[in-house]
Amino acid sequence: LSGVLPRDEAIKAIKKSIEKTYMKKGQALVDKNFAAVDASLAHLHEIKITDKPTSKFKRLPGVPETAPEVVKKVAGKILEGKGEELKVSDFGWTADGTWPTATTQYEKRCIASDIPVWDPETCIQCGKCAMVCPHAAIRAKVATNEDLKKAPAGFKSAAFKGKEFTDSAFIIQVAPEDCTGCSLCTHACPAKNKADPEKKAINMQPIAAHLEQEKTNFDFFLSLPDVDRTKIEKKLVKNVQLLRPLFEFSGSCAGCGETPYVKLLTQLFGDRLMIANATGCSSIYGGNLPTTPYAKDANGRGPAWSNSLFEDAAEFGLGMRLSIDFQKNYAHQLIKDLESEVGGDLTNAILTASQTNDAEIQEQRARVEALKAKLASMNSEAAKTLNGLADYFVEKSVWTLGGDGWAYDIGYGGLDHVLYSGKNVNILVMDTGVYSNTGGQQSKATPIGASAKFAVAGKSLPRKDLGMIAMSSENVYVAQVALGANDAQVIKAMVEAESFNGPSLIIAYSHCIAQGFEIGEQGLDHQKAAVEAGFWPLYRFDPRRVREGKPGLQLDSKAPSKAMADYMANETRFQIVKKTNPERYENLVKFAQEQVEERRKLYEHLAEEK
Numbered sequence: 001l002s003g004v005l006p007r008d009e010a011i012k013a014i015k016k017s018i019e020k021t022y023m024k025k026g027q028a029l030v031d032k033n034f035a036a037v038d039a040s041l042a043h044l045h046e047i048k049i050t051d052k053p054t055s056k057f058k059r060l061p062g063v064p065e066t067a068p069e070v071v072k073k074v075a076g077k078i079l080e081g082k083g084e085e086l087k088v089s090d091f092g093w094t095a096d097g098t099w100p101t102a103t104t105q106y107e108k109r110c111i112a113s114d115i116p117v118w119d120p121e122t123c124i125q126c127g128k129c130a131m132v133c134p135h136a137a138i139r140a141k142v143a144t145n146e147d148l149k150k151a152p153a154g155f156k157s158a159a160f161k162g163k164e165f166t167d168s169a170f171i172i173q174v175a176p177e178d179c180t181g182c183s184l185c186t187h188a189c190p191a192k193n194k195a196d197p198e199k200k201a202i203n204m205q206p207i208a209a210h211l212e213q214e215k216t217n218f219d220f221f222l223s224l225p226d227v228d229r230t231k232i233e234k235k236l237v238k239n240v241q242l243l244r245p246l247f248e249f250s251g252s253c254a255g256c257g258e259t260p261y262v263k264l265l266t267q268l269f270g271d272r273l274m275i276a277n278a279t280g281c282s283s284i285y286g287g288n289l290p291t292t293p294y295a296k297d298a299n300g301r302g303p304a305w306s307n308s309l310f311e312d313a314a315e316f317g318l319g320m321r322l323s324i325d326f327q328k329n330y331a332h333q334l335i336k337d338l339e340s341e342v343g344g345d346l347t348n349a350i351l352t353a354s355q356t357n358d359a360e361i362q363e364q365r366a367r368v369e370a371l372k373a374k375l376a377s378m379n380s381e382a383a384k385t386l387n388g389l390a391d392y393f394v395e396k397s398v399w400t401l402g403g404d405g406w407a408y409d410i411g412y413g414g415l416d417h418v419l420y421s422g423k424n425v426n427i428l429v430m431d432t433g434v435y436s437n438t439g440g441q442q443s444k445a446t447p448i449g450a451s452a453k454f455a456v457a458g459k460s461l462p463r464k465d466l467g468m469i470a471m472s473s474e475n476v477y478v479a480q481v482a483l484g485a486n487d488a489q490v491i492k493a494m495v496e497a498e499s500f501n502g503p504s505l506i507i508a509y510s511h512c513i514a515q516g517f518e519i520g521e522q523g524l525d526h527q528k529a530a531v532e533a534g535f536w537p538l539y540r541f542d543p544r545r546v547r548e549g550k551p552g553l554q555l556d557s558k559a560p561s562k563a564m565a566d567y568m569a570n571e572t573r574f575q576i577v578k579k580t581n582p583e584r585y586e587n588l589v590k591f592a593q594e595q596v597e598e599r600r601k602l603y604e605h606l607a608e609e610k
């Protein structure tokens with residue numbers, strides 16, 4: 001076009017460069033790029049530049065009119081690409097750097113070409129679609145038949161199949177403008193349509209025919225009351241998925257394997273969550289200003305979240321724990337000092353409350369409200385201070401989140417320190433096997449035989465066994481989980497970790513674009529294959545069991561039923577090595593297989609009843 005090179009010569013050079021860049025990733029990728037070049041050329045046509053704009057379309061505002069003022073004024077402007085027009089004084093409301101949460105809901109990116117469409121008749125109400133969605137863009141709810149009388153025409157629901165809710169209906173609802181079209185949900189759906197076995201209970205369909213109806217439906221869905229948390233037993237996926245996610249519409253890749261774990265944490269522990277985030281994908285999609293995916297419940301409460309550095313996240317989380325404990329102890333001392341005015345019964349009830357489930361938490365909240373009502377009529381400095389600290393009587397759930405680059409490598413010293421602190425801090429490592437956010441550098445979690453930056457020829461050493469190191473401290477709850485292989489085990493591990501009054505570590509297999517396959521189509525299958533090959537054994541180690549004289553370790557996955565060679569055959573990270581050096585690859589596969597078998601023997605030994 002520019003005329004710098006003759007057209008044919010330029011196209012030849014472009015294709016040569018494509019070959020050079022992508023050939024090591026396979027001919028298929030090269031061909032796709034060639035096809036893109038050819039299609040671009042076939043569709044090239046000149047557009048005459050006119051003096052004045054001729055378009056009849058107007059750009060939509062960055063955020064809708066319904067967004068809060070501050071979101072419109074700041075986030076909206078930035079999303080419109082006009083951030084440079086903002087003045088320092090426009091940020092006066094956040095002198096301390098805090099940022100409003102629950103604002104990704106105003107982005108409405110509408111990037112999916114296809115969205116899942118629900119068939120209530122075929123649905124078995126398992127909640128698996130909602131569980132795996134990385135963006136909380138497909139949700140489950142129960143609503144009373146009374147509430148559904150106000151539903152718009154075309155709103156779908158089905159009679160609720162369980163015993164927990166009577167005279168109620170079950171709903172699966174997509175957020176059409178927030179869905180990324182990744183299709184993970186349809187792959188997770190186990191229900192087949194008997195009349196048409198090609199179809200499931202949710203099926204991807206072009207968005208155009210459904211957008212307006214589903215927008216109306218989603219608005220109505222949101223207006224329906226959230227399920228009462230105290231009625232949900234946190235065991236089965238179908239129950240847990242009725243809980244409102246407080247992490248939604250993040251900017252992670254479509255089909256991301258990390259975000260479903262974060263979303264699940266917010267469903268399980270709700271507004272009591274305090275998150276210290278290591279730098280990495282989870283800090284970027286977790287706090288990718290100008291919008292924030294951490295959201296609020298109907299009471300306007302939600303998780304508190306912050307990112308400090310890449311290397312200090314474990315210490316950051318420990319700091320949160322220590323400061324909470326300090327404030328709580330101070331509140332404890334103050335309420336004791338004021339006991340005669342507050343009342344002995346209330347003081348005692350607050351200080352001795354059990355807070356092991358949502359019903360007990362709700363009771364404690366009611367006590368704290370009663371305390372605040374009493375404090376409001378008291379004038380002493382101590383009463384005012386206690387009023388500011390009273391919320392600390394409700395237990396918080398402290399979690400440090402990060403990737404394997406943080407946990408296995410750069411932040412490992414701090415992680416080790418926290419694991420030996422004895423403090424009630426939970427750690428969730430979302431293990432993609434590489435430093436994903438910075439382009440796929442190897443970490444100590446990178447598997448044998450995988451090609452990654454700084455290990456391009458294929459990693460020749462085994463992964464660090466972080467779980468085993470943590471178990472050896474004997475006072476850490478440890479679990480290894482994979483949502484695509486056993487979703488109920490993930491819930492169990494998170495609930496057990498949270499209930500353990502000491503450090504907990506959960507290592508979560510997270511599929512990722514860096515591993516080299518279509519993550520939306522195949523992410524869950526790859527997780528399953530990793531477990532079946534024994535590469536990713538599922539387990540839970542609970543120090544409370546050791547104290548009861550039982551083996552601390554419980555294996556949640558069976559002995560390998562698949563060869564490592566088969567697991568490795570389907571991911572580009574391994575196949576690049578095969579392509580460039582088949583002999584080396586064969587040796588690495590053999591080594592990987594030996595490693596898996598050795599580790600399995602060790603785990604089985606540790607899990608044995610003596």
Ligand SMILES: Cc1ncc(C[n+]2csc(CCOP(=O)(O)OP(=O)(O)O)c2C)c(N)n1
Nearest residue numbers: 279280281310403404405406434435436437
């Ligand atoms: C001390 C330090 N080194 C390097 C970086 C750059 N950096 C930011 S995120 C990241 C990779 C994170 O990888 P991982 O912990 O595996 O998380 P993921 O992105 O895979 O979720 C790196 C290297 C940094 N911020 N600080």
Ligand code: SF4
Nearest residue numbers: 133179180182183185
């Ligand atoms: S297609 Fe992907 S983003 Fe959309 S609802 Fe399904 S899992 Fe969520």
Ligand code: SF4
Nearest residue numbers: 252253256281512513
């Ligand atoms: S790079 Fe990987 S971990 Fe990061 S957002 Fe994308 S899929 Fe998720």
